[in-house]
Amino acid sequence: MSGKKEDFVPLVPEQVRMYVCGITAYDVCHLGHARSAIVFDIIKRYLRYKGLKVTHVRNITDIDDKIINRAAKENVSYDVIAKKYTEEYYRDMNMLGVSRADLEPNATDHIKEMIETIKGLIDKGYAYPVNGDVYFEVSKFSGYGKLSKKNVDDLMSGARVEVDERKRSPLDFALWKSSKEGEPWWESPWGKGRPGWHIECTAMSSKYLGESFDIHGGGADLIFPHHENEIAQSEAYTGKPFVKYWMHNGFITVAKEKMSKSLGNFFTIKDILEKYEPEVVRYFLLSTHYRSPIEFSDAQLTESELSIDRYYSTVTRIKDFLETAGAAEKPGTSADLEKLLSAFKDKFHHTMNDDFNTASALGFIFELIREANRFLDSKPSGQKAKELVIKTGELLAEIGGVMNIFNKTPEEWYRSLMKVKKLEFSEESLLLKIAERQEARKQKDWAKADTIRKELEAKGIILEDKKDGTTWKVKAG
Template sequence: MEVFNTLTGRKEPFLPREAGRVSIYVCGPTTYNYIHLGNARALVVFDTIRRYFLYRGYRVTYVQNFTDVDDKIINRAREEGVEPAALAAKYVDEYFVDADALNVRRADVHPKVSEHIPEIIQLIQVLIDRGLAYTANGDVYFAVRKFPEYGKLSKRSLDDLRAGARVEVGEHKRDPLDFALWKAAKPGEPWWDSPWGPGRPGWHIECSAMALKYLGEAFDIHGGGADLIFPHHENEIAQSEGASRRPFARYWIHNGFVTIRQEKMSKSLGNVSLVRELTRIYPPPALRLFLLSNHYRSPLDFTPEAMEAGVRALERLKTSVVLLREVLDNARVQDNPADGAALSARLEELRNRFEAAMDDDFNTALAQAVLFDLVGEVNSYLHHVDRPDRATVQRALDLFATFNRVLGIFPERDGQMVVETGVSADDFAHRLLDLLIAVRQEARRRKDFTTADRIRDGLRALGIVLEDTPQGVRWKRTGAGNTIGKSS
């Protein structure tokens, strides 16, 4: 496996700290709002990376924090007139709603800043003892010039940085580039006791403390969005390596940005897309498909057109799974290995190509292409072969599920891909639909196509598409809540 390491600027062979095990820390959201598409990309990218390590047989320890103590939270809470802790807790819950929709697995640990204050204080104390940090008016700052390797991740020199640096009013830094480890409490702000007086952690220290706590020194992979390279991850390195005098993370992986119609998503441009809103418009699996449709380090441009293409592409994937399952269920399949041999051989090639794609710095765009090649092979086989071989069809479906387990497009229930999302439990509606379909079939038999088409067009207007197949009528719902059913 090869992984692009921001630290070296190169693709490198992946060699874990400990054979067969991978430790991963990913910077999670600051919980002051619903997550947006950019957060979602990071989540989905690293979830997919994690899934691929699992596929490869590694034991993975995956940690993703919540920054639940932060200026943004305090400001937002003040605007809404609620307690910062309550606001943060709410958006942690809301995070899981969106992450679940995107089929992002829970991390092994989801540590919160608010629950790791003692660890943070301890780490700051070590930095002070080592002479890397100093106190000033109840604040504690990290002295950047005391850490000679500062800038090694973002490839910047202190001189370059100094030109653009600025000091906020009320700060007491010795050097403009120094950053806060601990901020003295201002009136009305949450605070904790510390050796330096009441206050709260600075922005970067929590990740160092929590990563070291759960993964130890020199863990394998630290990930996040490219915008975190500087200053957040640079500062994490300075704090962690300054304290431990050992390498912090071995590989740094950063995903590219999501842009909206070529513009950076930002609050000032007013073009922030929240996952909560998007999942109301698009099926979440289409969103995930879209987020993995190009290489994780490249920018990804969101447009309604691109999403529509994703929705159509998702339909193609669904149809193929439905077709495979139908064939396995009906009398067409038999034990006919001779006819399946060619496809079986192709399946092995596809598996190899999939692995090669993911081995090459998690090339999900290529991996998706392999998935679509699988669809093509399968559909063509089912189209051309009268008596498909049961074992081969099953193997094809298994391979689809295997790819899906890595890419996470369709959720799984009891080990089965759930191709219909938002299945309606409304049995009554289903029976009504079956009745309408039966009536239409009778009309068709009488060659009363006016009636038949009226029913089909009417259902289409309600978001239900009918497909007449030799095996009976298949129906599916279009739109975000997508259901596929069969009525014969």
């Protein structure tokens, strides 16, 4: 609310109540929806990792003008549209590794609660009914504009506020809308109608999290008017502070412009996942701080893919080392690695505690990767070396686990890459080729060995000759 970073102190010690605006189920999701979902998923995971008890609510708007329009266009009932795109949403989210919220309420299951809230607002003089509609009277709520830092006079003078004769002021917004012919409706004290958009979040958040709670999140485009209106409704109704900490993720841009439905410059999650591994998308979205804009491009996603590949290459090295390391105690150059290992968690916690700086956290991971590689390059062996390497692997897995990335085996990663890059041959035929080449190498028939290697490379497979055999991987990038 201050517009600045603040120390996080939950209202109830050790417990975090968090409400995040989900989607309106009227169309397939684009990458912008993915960003919001992933950002708040990580925030939840990190808070839990730190031992806090988190209750996470994420709503789904299943009644709204856009849904009604879409339904009319497709000549089906509104709930068919809502159901269809809710399912699509969950499919996308599953693919992206976004965990489910603890509660995922639908607007239409909470009509009763909304009507109660609206009634209360009328009773308290903050809202007025007009011909079956109910409006919130903004001028009655003195704090209006405190989140979006707008003042009522400026808004009034703005020519873009739509004029509606029935409203007392152009700034007033609908709590309840009377239904027109053929539209879905619910019975209410003001006649047949449906709820306005903002009221569902007020009614559902207070039902599941209480009148005051800790974190409310969503995309930055929801700040005004949605979240501003939520504050007005909620605080007018309860007389209590609504939300302690507001968190808003930045936009995804395409050619510097906000990716959005109305501009038509959006990429759907489905389309992106046709070309990129889900982990790549996740990594990409975490590689910039959540509040900053992030430019979407193939080059960016390709870079993310290369970064992840570097990670899995090192995991492979770690595995190889643990399988083959000798027993003789050879310390190698372990000093830097040991130093980094002992400082690593503190560094990670520190940067994540500072407003969830995942980009910085990823940087630390690659520092550790480099030190681990350096250590392995120094050809260590023996029990102590193994322990260091095991510790490294565990730390990487732990931190990756919090961000829900880096949680595959290298084999799974390369198989997944193979699929997404649509490489058209089987692992068996690949192994056959490798065996054939191995034979050639034994005969020192380098020409043949190189031909096979080049042939595979042209198809997107990289071979790596190691002491005790040849391994394959999919060419990243």
